[in-house]
Amino acid sequence: MNDALAQAYPLHLATLRQRADAALEAVGRAHLVIPAGHPIGKHLDDMEYPFAVHPSFKQWVPLLNAPGSWIVYTPGEKPVLIYLQPQDFWHLTPEDPTGYWVEHFDIRLIRTWEDARQHLPKDPAACAILGQPRDGIADFVPDAPEAVVQYLNYHRAYKTPYEQIRMREASALGARGHRAAAAAFRAGESEFGIHMAYLHAVGQTDAELPYHSIAGLNEHGAVLHYMHFDTTPPERNRSFLIDAGASSGGYASDITRTYAAPEAEEFRALIDAVDKVQLQLCDGVRAGRDYAELHLQAHQLLAGVLKDQGIVDMSPEAMVERGVSSTFFPHGLGHGIGLQVHDVGGFMRSDKGGTIAQPDGHPFLRMTRALETDMVVTIEPGLYFIDMLLARLKERPEGKHVDWNRVDALRPYGGIRIEDDVICTDGDPENMTRDAFAALD
Ligand code: GLY
Ligand code: MN
Ligand code: MN
Numbered sequence: 001m002n003d004a005l006a007q008a009y010p011l012h013l014a015t016l017r018q019r020a021d022a023a024l025e026a027v028g029r030a031h032l033v034i035p036a037g038h039p040i041g042k043h044l045d046d047m048e049y050p051f052a053v054h055p056s057f058k059q060w061v062p063l064l065n066a067p068g069s070w071i072v073y074t075p076g077e078k079p080v081l082i083y084l085q086p087q088d089f090w091h092l093t094p095e096d097p098t099g100y101w102v103e104h105f106d107i108r109l110i111r112t113w114e115d116a117r118q119h120l121p122k123d124p125a126a127c128a129i130l131g132q133p134r135d136g137i138a139d140f141v142p143d144a145p146e147a148v149v150q151y152l153n154y155h156r157a158y159k160t161p162y163e164q165i166r167m168r169e170a171s172a173l174g175a176r177g178h179r180a181a182a183a184a185f186r187a188g189e190s191e192f193g194i195h196m197a198y199l200h201a202v203g204q205t206d207a208e209l210p211y212h213s214i215a216g217l218n219e220h221g222a223v224l225h226y227m228h229f230d231t232t233p234p235e236r237n238r239s240f241l242i243d244a245g246a247s248s249g250g251y252a253s254d255i256t257r258t259y260a261a262p263e264a265e266e267f268r269a270l271i272d273a274v275d276k277v278q279l280q281l282c283d284g285v286r287a288g289r290d291y292a293e294l295h296l297q298a299h300q301l302l303a304g305v306l307k308d309q310g311i312v313d314m315s316p317e318a319m320v321e322r323g324v325s326s327t328f329f330p331h332g333l334g335h336g337i338g339l340q341v342h343d344v345g346g347f348m349r350s351d352k353g354g355t356i357a358q359p360d361g362h363p364f365l366r367m368t369r370a371l372e373t374d375m376v377v378t379i380e381p382g383l384y385f386i387d388m389l390l391a392r393l394k395e396r397p398e399g400k401h402v403d404w405n406r407v408d409a410l411r412p413y414g415g416i417r418i419e420d421d422v423i424c425t426d427g428d429p430e431n432m433t434r435d436a437f438a439a440l441d
Helices: 002-027 055-060 114-119 146-155 161-186 191-202 218-222 265-282 291-308 316-321 324-328 387-395 397-401 404-413 432-440
Strands: 031-035 070-073 080-084 106-110 127-129 214-217 239-244 255-260 348-350 353-355 376-379 382-384 415-417 420-423
Touching: 002 031, 002 055, 002 127, 002 146, 002 161, 031 055, 055 070, 070 114, 080 114, 106 114, 146 348, 146 353, 161 191, 161 239, 161 255, 161 376, 161 420, 161 432, 191 214, 191 239, 214 218, 218 239, 218 404, 218 415, 239 415, 255 265, 255 415, 265 291, 265 376, 265 382, 265 404, 265 415, 265 420, 291 316, 291 324, 291 382, 316 324, 324 387, 387 397, 387 404, 420 432
Parallel strands: 031 127, 080 106
Antiparallel strands: 031 070, 070 080, 214 239, 239 255, 348 353, 376 420, 382 415
């Protein structure tokens, strides 16, 4: 993989430079400045939260643990990396810069946070400084013009070949973890035990993963953001929903699978039906397709599953129109993914800003842009048995069309979500997640 990265990196960097050139020119600034950021201290404590590098910083260099470092880009010049290697015997300090990207930077080593100032441009007013105010030093405080941030966020949706290599690797690592987690589920492990198996197989710590894993057994599959790990196994592992990703050079994968115990035949039939729908939706990741419209198609198809499986006796159209499908599928179809698991820019109308609203009644959809070549999105339809939402549906006239006995029989399995990461190409979509699982077979 390193050779492929080394080959792809120059074009990646050239693309970032072009974007920066355009963003700076539009606002008449001379330099783009990107702090890595610094760790956030816990209140009244001398401990810090795990460090999360500024996403734009790790887009330029795959350095995830270099707090206090900065990138300075001036059009036409070699980009500068101000690299903080503190002399510190308490902590592991960032290692010497190595790898395919090093030759492309003018690297200045510094020993203290404040030393960065002497390598930063003289006049902060000539710079567009990304990041948050707390990342600043002295008179150098992030305040990039909104036009710069918008332009860069918008274009971040188009992944370079280098970024796609990274994301395939993140998918491969995630798939490996998912296989180990599925085996631990079948062995009757607790959620915590399954999570440990996942981490071990991926080879990453919790803090290195792109997001907090969800590993819900039985009813816990119905809690959309279940962020707890029971340490004791339930009496019986009936079902298992795992939403867990991995990282490669700062790029994320975001993968969900749902499993049924051998005797849970009805639930397995439902998983298979959602899987079919999911594959159909993945096939919709094509240039020109409106993502919000794909989300609405997901509702239509999932409503069809509810009807076919004898859960709701209404036409799929009526279920979608009257919000019944939202009881069972209350979240969005997915989102852009890349440097962040929920990548920025999902609602942007153009690189100058403006937003594309979500369709009425779909407030949790995270992406409304039309799909274009080189965008990467998740496709994550689901069906859940969520007590709170079901109770509301029961009170409504549409509740009469629900087979509540069937719903009650399915509640103990929690819910289903199947999530893949898909590249929109000039032709057929590239499903990195399915490819990664297939490679393990
Ligand atoms: N894992 C978060 C999500 O699927 O969006
Ligand atoms: Mn997910
Ligand atoms: Mn997701």
